[in-house]
Amino acid sequence: MKFLTKSIHVGENPKNIQYGDAIYPIHLSTTFAKESLDEVEEGYVYSRSGNPTRNSLEDKLASLENAKYGLAFSSGLAAETTIILSLLKQGDHVIAFDDLYGGTKRLFNKVLNRFGIEVSYTDFRNVENIEKSIKNNTKMIWIETPTNPLLKLADIEEISKLAREKDLVVVVDNTFASPYFQNPLDLGADIVLHSITKYINGHSDVVGGAVMLNNDILYEKISFHQNSIGAILSPFNSWLVMRGIKTLAIRMEQHEKNALIIAKYLEENSNVEKVYYPGLKSHPQHQLAKKQMKGFGGMLSFEIKGGLNEAKKFVENLALFSLAESLGGVESLIELPALMTHSAVPEDERIKIGIKNSLIRVSVGIENVEDLIEDFEKGFKAVRK
Numbered sequence: 001m002k003f004l005t006k007s008i009h010v011g012e013n014p015k016n017i018q019y020g021d022a023i024y025p026i027h028l029s030t031t032f033a034k035e036s037l038d039e040v041e042e043g044y045v046y047s048r049s050g051n052p053t054r055n056s057l058e059d060k061l062a063s064l065e066n067a068k069y070g071l072a073f074s075s076g077l078a079a080e081t082t083i084i085l086s087l088l089k090q091g092d093h094v095i096a097f098d099d100l101y102g103g104t105k106r107l108f109n110k111v112l113n114r115f116g117i118e119v120s121y122t123d124f125r126n127v128e129n130i131e132k133s134i135k136n137n138t139k140m141i142w143i144e145t146p147t148n149p150l151l152k153l154a155d156i157e158e159i160s161k162l163a164r165e166k167d168l169v170v171v172v173d174n175t176f177a178s179p180y181f182q183n184p185l186d187l188g189a190d191i192v193l194h195s196i197t198k199y200i201n202g203h204s205d206v207v208g209g210a211v212m213l214n215n216d217i218l219y220e221k222i223s224f225h226q227n228s229i230g231a232i233l234s235p236f237n238s239w240l241v242m243r244g245i246k247t248l249a250i251r252m253e254q255h256e257k258n259a260l261i262i263a264k265y266l267e268e269n270s271n272v273e274k275v276y277y278p279g280l281k282s283h284p285q286h287q288l289a290k291k292q293m294k295g296f297g298g299m300l301s302f303e304i305k306g307g308l309n310e311a312k313k314f315v316e317n318l319a320l321f322s323l324a325e326s327l328g329g330v331e332s333l334i335e336l337p338a339l340m341t342h343s344a345v346p347e348d349e350r351i352k353i354g355i356k357n358s359l360i361r362v363s364v365g366i367e368n369v370e371d372l373i374e375d376f377e378k379g380f381k382a383v384r385k
Contacts, residue, residue: 053235062212077107079195086221094120141168173193194212206244252295263279313379
């Protein structure tokens with residue numbers, strides 16, 4: 001089946017449901033009764049260990065990434081933590097992209113270090129940097145591509161080849177691209193991670209995470225810890241995400257269409273210093289984006305001329321772009337990484353990576369793009385005043 005068909009039908013066969021529901025029902029029960037003691041370990045037992053609605057979503061999630069297995073978690077960070085605790089131990093080393101979501105860096109720097117797991121950062125745009133960072137205790141390579149918030153890219157295929165030679169696990173956070181525009185498992189990655197809060201759900205009303213993979217051994221370890229740690233997605237939220245997935249392909253097409261138009265508009269704007277969007281020919285990794293992605297997504301960042309004051313004035317004078325963290329919803333959002341999503345990153349480290357005080361991150365929604373540009377004009381007008 002093609003993507004749009006899978007997103008609607010996988011995990012929701014009416015023939016497998018007691019009453020033939022065309023839409024998969026919500027199974028809210030926390031426990032499941034048995035007719036005899038011989039059946040106590042058969043089928044569903046307790047909803048932390050398995051729930052029909054969540055399992056249906058997990059089947060659908062797996063299909064989106066061309067994976068054998070899917071696992072749904074209570075948040076993206078819960079998914080990340082479970083991966084780490086499942087596959088690493090004290091003394092192990094992780095190599096991560098230097099430009100990561102601030103919450104991931106907080107987890108790595110302020111939580112994992114307490115358990116003796118070492119993380120080092122390097123610029124993944126050059127695979128040689130990764131090779132130079134490999135140590136005797138290195139066990140995992142952690143990729144985010146495109147990155148948050150600078151839209152840097154990592155060559156998944158090349159990095160995965162290196163990882164196989166060194167017997168390392170490759171994890172790819174695919175949140176920004178979505179499964180519609182990029183499939184890391186097809187490029188050689190071992191594990192794909194998503195904050196399904198974002199594009200996969202798409203309506204800013206669910207917090208959740210997902211892991212998709214093909215390897216049987218890795219799946220057994222992660223699914224065991226999913227149950228043991230218990231950070232699972234609720235049945236109701238699972239149902240909401242299934243509903244959101246049905247329009248994922250259509251939404252992503254509109255996100256990308258709008259984002260490209262706005263990126264080009266910003267690139268020609270005299271109030272803008274620099275635009276970060278992989279769909280622009282001016283992006284230094286545009287060719288890599290064309291090679292490993294089917295589309296360029298709905299996320300972009302830009303540096304406004306001036307500094308923090310100008311950035312503040314711009315975002316505070318918009319009407320359609322809500323000043324809010326998160327991304328990937330149908331509505332447009334805007335934020336200042338230095339003060340919001342990446343405020344936990346020390347300023348010197350943030351500046352070194354390239355996250356300036358003048359940087360503005362935009363999650364372009366699916367509204368009429370002319371209205372969105374008109375809204376930006378109001379912001380620029382306020383700055384000029």
